[in-house]
Structure formats: structure tokens, C-alpha cells
Amino acid sequence: MEKFVIKGPCRVKGAVSVSGSKNAALPILASTILFDKTVEIKNLPRVKDIETMINLLRSLGSKISFSKNKRAVKINNSKIKKTFASYNLVKTMRAGILVLGPLISKYGSATVSMPGGCQIGVRPINYHLSGLKKLKMNYEIKRGYVYANAKRIVGSVIKFPKISVGATENLIMASTLASGKTILKNCAIEPEIKDLINFLKTGGAKIKWIGKRTLEIYGVKSLDSTIYSVMGDRIEAGTFCIASALTQGDLNVNGLNPKIINTEINLLKKIGAKIKTKKNQIIIKGSKKIKNLSLITTKEYPGFATDLQAQFMVLLCKAKGRSVIQENIFENRYSHCAELRRLGASIIVKSKKAIIYGGADFEGAELMSSDLRASVALVLAAIASKGKSIIHRIYHLSRGYENLDKKLKKIGVNIKKIR
Ligand code: UD1
Numbered sequence: 001m002e003k004f005v006i007k008g009p010c011r012v013k014g015a016v017s018v019s020g021s022k023n024a025a026l027p028i029l030a031s032t033i034l035f036d037k038t039v040e041i042k043n044l045p046r047v048k049d050i051e052t053m054i055n056l057l058r059s060l061g062s063k064i065s066f067s068k069n070k071r072a073v074k075i076n077n078s079k080i081k082k083t084f085a086s087y088n089l090v091k092t093m094r095a096g097i098l099v100l101g102p103l104i105s106k107y108g109s110a111t112v113s114m115p116g117g118c119q120i121g122v123r124p125i126n127y128h129l130s131g132l133k134k135l136k137m138n139y140e141i142k143r144g145y146v147y148a149n150a151k152r153i154v155g156s157v158i159k160f161p162k163i164s165v166g167a168t169e170n171l172i173m174a175s176t177l178a179s180g181k182t183i184l185k186n187c188a189i190e191p192e193i194k195d196l197i198n199f200l201k202t203g204g205a206k207i208k209w210i211g212k213r214t215l216e217i218y219g220v221k222s223l224d225s226t227i228y229s230v231m232g233d234r235i236e237a238g239t240f241c242i243a244s245a246l247t248q249g250d251l252n253v254n255g256l257n258p259k260i261i262n263t264e265i266n267l268l269k270k271i272g273a274k275i276k277t278k279k280n281q282i283i284i285k286g287s288k289k290i291k292n293l294s295l296i297t298t299k300e301y302p303g304f305a306t307d308l309q310a311q312f313m314v315l316l317c318k319a320k321g322r323s324v325i326q327e328n329i330f331e332n333r334y335s336h337c338a339e340l341r342r343l344g345a346s347i348i349v350k351s352k353k354a355i356i357y358g359g360a361d362f363e364g365a366e367l368m369s370s371d372l373r374a375s376v377a378l379v380l381a382a383i384a385s386k387g388k389s390i391i392h393r394i395y396h397l398s399r400g401y402e403n404l405d406k407k408l409k410k411i412g413v414n415i416k417k418i419r
Pocket residue numbers: 023121122123124125126127128129162163164165166167188190299300301305306307328329330
């Protein structure tokens with residue numbers, strides 16, 4: 001199994017470009033099921049989850065061809081033969097459940113493996129199912145699969161009991177071809193959701209925000225051929241910004257509109273980083289003294305992103321004084337704490353809260369990756385540690401970070417991938 005060997009401490013400097021957003025690309029790819037004509041999606045990140053979604057679409061009968069650089073695909077879904085998403089494909093990537101909405105809306109039938117729980121929490125899909133039921137989908141759950149059918153998906157009014165990114169996406173996709181009008185209330189407003197809507201609108205979907213978290217969707221009969229470029233990855237951008245703040249770095253992070261990560265940029269300013277922003281660029285210099293944050297709480301967008309919680313924790317381990325993080329989205333998203341302690345961190349976890357006593361002097365060690373964002377946090381910590389660290393099970397990282405080692409090497413990190 002591949003591992004990273006990192007020799008620290010390193011200081012990051014130079015420029016790095018973020019790839020296309022995985023979390024935007026996955027629902028956009030799933031939503032191509034709604035189209036009869038060929039669509040072209042550009043700026044795809046070259047990561048494992050995208051490969052898995054492409055394999056899932058191919059297993060349904062999609063005709064897909066990649067551009068030479070593998071960042072753009074042409075997809076024709078006019079010959080979809082199957083409406084079955086197997087456990088084998090869905091087990092490694094929760095986004096597999098996102099084919100349910102488009103399949104049921106377009107074909108009136110879908111059998112989709114239930115995604116399993118995962119490292120970070122239980123992650124149920126009850127809001128996806130109850131929302132689709134309101135649009136006249138019938139379903140039963142048998143032997144790990146959702147068996148769903150519908151004569152026709154019919155518009156309705158749905159209020160999500162809790163804000164959910166995945167459920168909002170599934171319901172937007174299902175409503176796009178529904179008969180009549182759908183109102184979705186208490187929607188997630190993550191930038192990736194806006195990207196999905198923008199994509200569908202270029203194909204002729206009638207989707208409009210009529211309130212901060214309320215969508216009005218008029219079902220259309222069909223969608224037109226279109227070309228769309230996926231937004232940049234805000235979590236990757238945030239991760240690189242943290243690398244600079246952590247190492248007294250001097251880094252230009254390119255490829256994302258800085259306004260999208262305003263919340264995190266403000267937190268980085270609070271801990272002492274010097275930040276300037278331009279249209280598609282964040283220029284960030286880390287300061288010698290990192291200040292603590294008395295309490296930060298993960299929240300739905302525009303709140304502090306749960307996908308950057310682990311990376312911020314590394315920074316706070318190095319801060320002067322005590323900080324507290326509260327994880328409000330997932331019940332088990334602190335697996336990185338035990339590994340950070342092995343480097344010298346002082347962290348206590350009490351239910352949703354992690355109390356971080358700053359001023360840690362990290363010394364390199366062998367570390368075990370557990371999930372995607374926890375793994376990248378370990379990479380950051382290793383960069384800021386004295387001596388050699390070996391990070392095991394880095395396959396988690398390839399799910400969501402494109403060429404992480406190559407990008408880090410280019411900005412001054414002593415990192416090697418070995419077997
Ligand atoms: C979530 C994050 C998203 C992140 C992704 C991967 C939020 C709001 N969502 O999206 O930013 O990129 O993980 O780490 O930050 N829930 C239910 N029933 C459901 C659906 C969700 O109870 O049917 C609960 C979840 O357990 C969770 C919360 O609602 O506590 C938000 O979940 P949701 O946004 O759906 O998760 P993801 O779409 O995976």
C-alpha cells in the first residue's frame with residue numbers, strides 16, 4: 001500500500017492551483033442522467049471519487065468519452081438501459097445515492113444501494129427518501145437496497161427538517177423534470193449546490209431562489225445539450241491556505257473566487273495570517289505567532305465548513321493558548337485527534353467539542369489515515385513536524401485530492417510517495 005514520507009518542518013511558498021471541486025462535480029455528473037442529449041463537463045478533478053461516479057454512470061449505460069487531459073468528459077445518456085446502482089460502486093462513495101433522484105425522475109424506476117455508514121458518522125438518507133416520497137416516489141428498503149418506482153414525479157412543497165447538502169441535491173435533480181412546480185424549503189446553500197443549479201439551468205431547467213433557503217422549480221419536459229465548467233475546490237483551497245498559515249508560508253492559491261471561503265479566510269486572519277485577495281486568487285502569508293480561537297463551530301454554509309475542521313485543528317495545535325472546536329455536522333469526526341497526539345498535540349475530546357491546548361512542538365511519527373479530510377490534516381501536521389513522518393493508508397486522499405504530493409512538492413514540501 002502506498003504511503004507518504006514527509007520530512008519536516010517545511011515552509012510552503014510559491015503558487016498552487018486548485019482543481020475542480022469534487023463535491024460539485026459529483027452531483028453534476030449524476031444529474032447528466034436527466035439529459036437526452038450530449039453534455040460536456042469541464043474542469044473535473046482527477047480523483048478517485050470522480051472515477052467511481054463515471055464507472056457508475058457507465059454501468060447504467062452512459063456513453064462517456066474523456067478529453068486527452070482527462071479533465072473534460074462528453075456524456076451521452078440517451079441509451080441508459082439499467083437503473084441499478086450496485087453496492088460495489090456505492091460502498092466506496094456516498095455520492096452514489098445521488099443517482100436516485102435523476103433515475104426516478106427520468107425513468108420512473110431505480111434500485112440504488114444504501115450507502116453505508118462511514119468513519120465520520122451514521123449519515124442516514126431519510127430526508128432524501130421522505131422528500132422523494134412527497135414527489136410521488138414509492139420505495140421499499142430490502143437487503144441493503146432502495147427499490148423505488150414512480151408513475152411520474154410530481155411537484156410538491158417540501159420542507160427539509162434539517163439542512164442537508166445531499167438531500168437538497170437529490171430533490172433539485174428529481175424536481176427538474178417533474179410534472180408541475182416544486183418548492184423546496186430549508187435548502188442547503190453550499191456553493192456546490194449553486195454550481196449544480198447553474199449547470200442544470202444552462203440545459204434549460206427552471207430553477208429559482210425565491211428566499212435565502214427556498215427554491216422554486218418548474219419541471220421541464222427535457223433538457224438541452226450544454227457545456228459547463230465545474231467550480232474550483234474550496235476545500236482544497238482552504239487546505240493550502242492553512243498550509244501557508246501553519247508554516248510561515250508565502251503562498252498564492254489560484255483558481256477559486258475568495259468570496260466563497262470568506263468565513264475561513266476571516267478565521268485565518270484572526271489567527272494572525274496576512275491575507276490579500278484578488279479575483280481568483282488568495283495570497284496568504286503565515287505569521288510567526290499563531291493566535292488561538294476561543295470557539296469555532298462547524299455549520300452549514302456559509303458557516304465554518306466541517307470539511308476544514310481537521311485541518312484547522314492542526315493550526316490550533318500550534319497556536320498560543322487554548323482553543324475549542326465544536327463539530328456540529330457529524331457525530332464522529334475527530335479520528336485525527338489520536339494521530340495528532342502521537343506527534344505531540346494536546347487535545348481532549350468531550351462529545352461534540354475538542355479542546356486544543358496550543359503550543360505543541362510536533363515531532364515526526366508514523367501515522368494512520370482514517371478518512372479523506374482527517375488524512376490531509378495529518379499531511380499538514382507532518383509538514384509542520386520536526387523529522388520524518390510516514391503516513392499510511394493514503395488511498396483515502398486520492399478520493400478527493402488531485403496529485404497532492406506533486407502540488408506540495410512544487411511549493412517546497414519534502415514529500416515522497418513510496419510503496
Ligand atoms: C456533508 C456536509 C458537506 C460535506 C460533506 C462531506 C454540511 C451541511 N454538509 O454533506 O459540507 O462536503 O458532508 O464531508 O456541512 N442527515 C440526516 N438525514 C439525511 C441527510 C442528512 O439526518 O437524510 C444529517 C447528517 O447525518 C448530518 C447532517 O444531516 O448530520 C448534514 O448532512 P448532509 O449535508 O446531508 O451530508 P452530506 O450531503 O454528506
